[in-house]
Amino acid sequence: MFYEIQAKTHIRVPPALLKLQTKEAVLQQLIDTFEGYITQEIGFVVSITQVDKIGEGTIIAGDGAAYFDTEFKMLTFIPEMQELVVGKISDITNFGAFLSLGVTDGMIHVSQTMDDFISFSKAKTLAGKDSKKVLKVGDKCRARIIAISYKDISSPKIGLTMRQPQLGALRWVEEDQKKEKPKKEKKEKA
Numbered sequence: 001m002f003y004e005i006q007a008k009t010h011i012r013v014p015p016a017l018l019k020l021q022t023k024e025a026v027l028q029q030l031i032d033t034f035e036g037y038i039t040q041e042i043g044f045v046v047s048i049t050q051v052d053k054i055g056e057g058t059i060i061a062g063d064g065a066a067y068f069d070t071e072f073k074m075l076t077f078i079p080e081m082q083e084l085v086v087g088k089i090s091d092i093t094n095f096g097a098f099l100s101l102g103v104t105d106g107m108i109h110v111s112q113t114m115d116d117f118i119s120f121s122k123a124k125t126l127a128g129k130d131s132k133k134v135l136k137v138g139d140k141c142r143a144r145i146i147a148i149s150y151k152d153i154s155s156p157k158i159g160l161t162m163r164q165p166q167l168g169a170l171r172w173v174e175e176d177q178k179k180e181k182p183k184k185e186k187k188e189k190a
């Protein structure tokens with residue numbers, strides 16, 4: 001889920017940025033410091049959206065940089081268990097597929113791609129034996145988050161499934177809905 005978070009920090013603005021207006025210099029340093037930052041508490045920092053307040057600057061002898069107490073807002077992505085996500089398949093391997101969520105990739109183990117016997121082709125596709133469904137790079141998909149690990153904070157792992165109703169490649173979902181529509185109409189007539 002994406003959130004806009006209000007934050008407060010004591011930011012060091014190096015001498016090279018002091019030629020800019022204070023707000024510009026602080027914003028640039030906040031961007032350099034926090035964009036791409038990842039923690040379990042605030043997730044993936046996507047961008048700094050605005051600087052709300054900048055306190056009086058302090059200079060420490062021998063440093064040359066200015067320090068400012070700063071309040072700002074940032075856009076973050078915090079993956080949540082059972083959350084539905086939509087993305088594009090960025091890669092397919094013999095053990096599963098990777099779904100680009102924009103900020104990061106989630107992994108769909110081959111056993112979680114569909115309810116079928118799956119085969120992998122060297123053309124980077126996964127195909128269902130009975131369903132004849134094919135998953136390929138570039139497919140837009142809907143998945144559910146089923147695992148989140150921050151064991152390696154520089155590269156958190158997100159596990160996904162597409163083995164539930166209304167999940168999978170969006171074209172599969174549309175095909176399933178078309179098949180269900182006549183069944184519903186038939187039941188309503190009866």
